Amino acid sequence: MQTLFKWVDKNELDRINANLQKEVYLTTAHRGEEASASVINGSQSMG
Numbered sequence: 298m299q300t301l302f303k304w305v306d307k308n309e310l311d312r313i314n315a316n317l318q319k320e321v322y323l324t325t326a327h328r329g330e331e332a333s334a335s336v337i338n339g340s341q342s343m344g
Contacts (some may be wrong), residue, residue: 305313
């Protein structure tokens with residue numbers, strides 16, 4: 298890992314990591330919304 302990113306600036310690497318973490322967070326949050334929405338829709342259609 299160190300050898301792979303040896304040419305990348307430290308600040309650039311931090312920015313990339315921050316962007317990745319933000320994307321992962323947004324993706325997981327979106328999945329959570331979709332899951333809860335499907336649960337709500339499912340319980341409504343059953344009733």
